[in-house]
Amino acid sequence: MSVTIALSKGRLLPGSEALFRRAGLPFPEDPGRRLVVSLDGLRYLFVKDQDVPTYVEHGVADCGVAGGDVLLEAGADVYEPFDLGFGRCRLVVARPASARPDPRSSSLRVATKYPRITAAHFLQRGVSVEVVRLSGSVELAPVLGLCDCIVDIVETGRTLEENGLAIVEEVAPSSARLIVNRASYHARRDVLAPLLSRLQGAA
């Protein structure tokens, strides 16, 4: 009975690979363009960052590694038993460093890859925002006048700096999490529990 694991092909892949190797689990040498790789009773799915919670929530994968940012945005109903300690970054609000706050502006236009988090963040402070959904190069949007500010993740802050943006506030910290499907956690405990404890030991 194999266990299916959803991993992100993106920024969390190196950390995920290191974790699985530390835990002494087989990991595909070079998945290349293959999206599904089976190895000694483990089946790895390589999918987009944002899709990891979806695969796990639907039970297509028993467990997976997802960024805290992606999890927060997805609002997926999955178990998140432990923090993996890598892929640390911060979700922040940033705006052009040169822009002076406009006291008359009662509404903001915000560009982001995280529309749910952004809407919730500003709603909580009673600021009405227009969320502009982008899928990449968000830093460019305020420079070109598409929006007043952005909500995005930063690791070092260099990309922001290079685009003349400054951090206004932090929305949430983020790091890689191990996530587990709820039904698998209980109904496939016999095969899943040993795997989870090895990963936890290596995290």
Next chain:
Amino acid sequence: MMLSPHRLVQVPPGVQCFVGAEARRRRHIEETVVSVFEGWDYEEIIPPLFDYADVFGSPDLVARTYSFVGRDGSLLALRPDFTSLLAKIAAGRLAHRPAPMRLYYSGEVLRYEPPRAGAQSELFQMGLEHLGGAPTRADAEILAIAAECLDALGARGWVLAVGHVGVFHGLLAGVTLDPASMDRLRERVEAKDGSGVGAVLRETNAPAAVTEALQALGGLAGGRDVLEEAVRRFAAFPAAVAAVAELRAIVDALGEAGLGDRLAIDLGEVRGLDYYTGLVFRAYAKDLGFEVGGGGRYDTLLGRFGRPMPAVGFMLGLDRVAALLDRQQVAPPASVAPAETIAAEATGPALLEARRRRAAGARVRLDEQSQAESRRSRGDEEDGSARLPQERVSGPRSPESTR
């Protein structure tokens, strides 16, 4: 941009339409579950489709209820669940009935659901309520009935994950949290996210021992030994230990009844905290990523309707059961036997023959009119659509007959 000009044939998001084998499978599931309920001497209640909105007071449901204003100005709601309606009926219509009452229902509920795994706006639920019975015994009874339903349906690899909300409350006894922190805490415990629990409680005045205990709560899941571990860990919290003891009594009873290996302990199960007061459980199976049903003890609900008494119940979602059986390739019920075709030129004699065979219990199908007769009545066209496949025989309410 118009995605489809054919709005009249579109189905609104969140609702479904079933035909052929799917419809038969659903009917079969309902009949199977209902016969188990009847077998345990539960009595069917057929509640109304809508009622006054304040009947459905559960805070979790209010935001998801389809409500509307009645002609007399009262606020009404399409039923988002059955339990409130059964509680109302038990306290009103059935006020003269002595406890315990064993009641069941089977039908649709309606809720606004954002589209996500396993969520529909129109849900078909089959459930029962055990009202006014002795707690541990009634809890064990409904778990055994849930188990029998899943077996009778032919589901495989299923477990009932059981918890007790009193453990969570017992750990928090004496700590006051604002509602927002409480929500976030509950959600993090539910996600088994120990570090998230720590982050929520860091901003409150919760003592370190409470934080530590709540961080461990989600991970207390697995076999019966989890209960011993909880008792050791939570020794400083008598109310939590008492709740664990209640759960252990239920688990032990089921063990003696031969269902021990069907239970999974999950002390992190804390959904519906505003509603449940004791046992909580969910039925999970491999091959389906989400639960097929669940339930628990709700001792405060009937008090709202003026007849306070302990209560416990559970329900199975028909859509989810059907999805599970599909994934597990449990054979759907055999399609019905082919009908005996009755061919006769004239309608009257054909009907007479059909009635005779029906009286003898046969399944019959009136043959289409002969070609000659058909040409006379419709002009000259050949009409292939008149030959419907067997499973789509129009019933007495075909559009033609109701017009």
